[in-house]
Amino acid sequence: MLVDDSVVIRGMISRWLGSEPDIVVAAALRTGREAVNQLERINPDIAVLDIEMPELDGISALPLLLAKKRNLIVIMASTLTRRNAEVSFKALSLGASDYIPKPESTREASAAEIFRHDLVRKIRHLGAKVRRASHPTAAPSLAPASGPMRETVARAPVASPPVVRRSFSTQNPRVLLIGSSTGGPQALMSVVAEIGPVIDRFPVLITQHMPPTFTTILAEHLARSSHRPAREAVDGEAVKAGHIYLAPGGRHMRVARHGTEAVIALDDGPPVNFCKPAVDPLFASAVEVWQGSILAVILTGMGSDGMRGGKDIVAAGGSVIAQDEATSVVWGMPGAAVHAGICSAVLPLNQIAPKLVRLFSGDRS
Secondary structure: OEEOOOHHHHHHHHHHHHOOOOOOOOOEEOOHHHHHHHHHHHOOOEEEEEOOOOOOOHHHHHHHHHHHOOOOEEEEEEEOOHHHHHHHHHHHHHOOOEEEEEOOOOOOHHHHHHHHHHHHHHHHHHHHHHHHHHOOOEEOOOOOOOOOOOOEEOOOOOOOOOOOOOOOOOOOOOEEEEEEOOOHHHHHHHHHOOOHHHHHHOOEEEEEOOOOOHHHHHHHHHHHHHOOOEEEOOOOOEOOOOOEEEOOOOOEEEEEEEOOEEEEEEEOOOOEOOEOOOHHHHHHHHHHHHOOOEEEEEOOEOOOOOHHHHHHHHHHOOEEEEEOOOOOOOEOHHHHHHHOOOOOEEEOHHHHHHHHHHHHOOOOO
16 A cells, blocks of 8 residues: 555556566555545555555554554554654654655655665565465465565475574684664664663673664664664774764765774775675675674674674674564574574574573673
């Protein structure tokens, strides 16, 4: 269900999604009020909800929609302004599953194509959760994110291959790295709120798939949640204990050795794993600085970003923890790490922070 007051946007997105073989546009509506009134009749799996609309805006319509259909997946759509970024964060706290920044002008072909790619990808990945809930014995799709997701219902439950759990490193970690994507902002704020003793003694570096402006707001939220300094990283600054460094939107964050100090090295190179910033550059570069004294966490998110860098960390002697499937909005990134056999623990979100505190205190169990 598309909800946007712009007839141009409604028509454009309807054409895009209508050309996808596995997506059906059930309705294209002009206001949040129409969406609330017609929700039960339309009964969509996913709603793409604009923020700024007449009669009833997106942030006001969101709780009304979720009250009528608790398992409705809502993707908030907005132009890339500070106000809309703030509203998008509020929407996530109210139950929206994800957000997507709309291009300021749909006449710019490259911006429109990126928006199309990202929207279809988000709908596919979030829709996979609906399919699994509807068909719990369905075999997992192996289609790539860029291609159609074909549903295959098995006649009997499919046995999952055994997952290898590694022992935690015997080396004391000297840095905490975190990677996340879809569902990440809320997960990050939950984790940093409970790891004050870790932040006080060790640096924390985070890559969240997110555009500019949004990362500025996220850093402010992380500072409030943790009661510790948190901000977008600055190229060349020293990495110090007591601080949270967030990769700025649109740039990869790496680390490098400068004399005896670890420093931030921002990178304006091409996307990695379709993302910029991406998790793999941070993880891989950290090995050059801290070798095996690294503890990395991969939280909820689409795709497999972080898995290759996690392999580098484990090969150097470090450890990786993944969020479990049940508490992930999308179990793409953590699932890829789990199935690669690089994780020492796979934990529900509420158990990750206590585990980090114990590990950084010397408990290796």
